[in-house]
Amino acid sequence: MKVISEIREISNTLSRLKSSNNTIGLIPTMGALHKGHISLVEKSIAENDITVVSIFVNPTQFDKQEDLTNYPITIEKDLELLEKSGCDFVFTPKANEIYDNNISSQKFLFDGLEQQMEGKHRAGHFDGVGTIVKKFFLITMPNIAYFGEKDFQQLQIIKKLVELEKLDIKIIGCPIHREEDGLAMSSRNTRLTDQQRKDAPFIYKTLKEAQNKIAKHSFTEINSWVSEQFKKHKTLNLEYFEIAEEDTLKTAIKRENNKKYRAFIAVFADKIRLIDNISL
Template identity: 45%
Template structure:
């Protein structure tokens, strides 16, 4: 596994690979890697000749300085994890100046309202930061295919929107949520849960499964009330929000219209740990 810290050395390497006719798959990360990340590289491995990872904690997508400071960083552990997986050919671990050569500041984007829904209500400016770093990474790596997890479905939708707006020569792929045995969506944040909290948090996924069943037989307001009732009865948990939204526009709906696809989104604090999950409604 090759490791690069500068844009120039990475691009020189990738150019040689392209000259040999290799197709490149790429999945960016912020480190603190787990099996959910490996599912991205498994998907990339199936469709490309070369798989590239990046590890970079992006400052511009954090609204809270304290959250940025607390974000787990263990580059040696992450590199070992990727190397042992055998799924990744090259890793890009740049310093800030490689991605923000002039100043550490986000660009401003118009994502057509995708950025103001759900997470955007609670994290202003977050998606401008995401868009800025992903655009720069895609322009540096120039992959044929890029892979992002559906756990951050709103982020995936925004990256697809940006890619289309900028006519980037890359195909954006969503990869299904990788779950723990009890159904909890895999996340580096899960490590901050006690064993009891981790077991109790399975209610998040179980609730989404119920929503998918209720979706066929009761109204949207009735579903909202049932979800609210579930989490009012969960000790140590606070539901931040639950929404059912159109998968394309991410706009909340109060009715199921024929010909539209919908997804349920649920964010819950388990103690001090904020967990997000979502599910396509069949």
């Protein structure tokens, strides 16, 4: 495994490999890696000749400076995990080079996908995501890029980004990896106190119960039920729960035939924000 921090070196290296008919798989990450990330790496290794993981804590996608400051940095552990996984290259750029000494976001319109859920609560977040993912795509030019479904809205937006920018890259969404108690694996979980970690599986438990209610209850009834469950909870505060169409991410009012729906949730454990979703 080779670790490269300079744009020119990673770009030239991958360009040479690709010219020899090697296929390249890319997994963009912000580090603090866990088994969910490694599952993406393993899928890429199975499907490509070369696997590249980027590690970069992107400043432009944080709407709160506090979250950026507190984001866990575990680079040595990350590199050890990637070495064991069989990863070929790790790209670890510096912010000033990636942003050419101008750390700001490009503005994007993703056909309204960016205005739903996370977009309502995190100003500028998806401009930051679109900006950095576009940069990484142009630098590495992968054949396939892999993203976890925990950030399902982000996954849909990146698919739209590839379409709008006319990039010849296949985007693969991979299933959410969960702890044994159901909590979706996340880098933010490392910041939870013991009590918060004990309480956090309530999020997935609520999603599963909402999923079970679909057969006999309306979306409005399920929304109200979820809200009531969190009003009773002592340590977890509901930011939003929404049932949305998978393709458009628009809030769904009632069930229609031939449409896929997904429930999305964002919850605060004190200042730590956790998100999850489940197919309905």
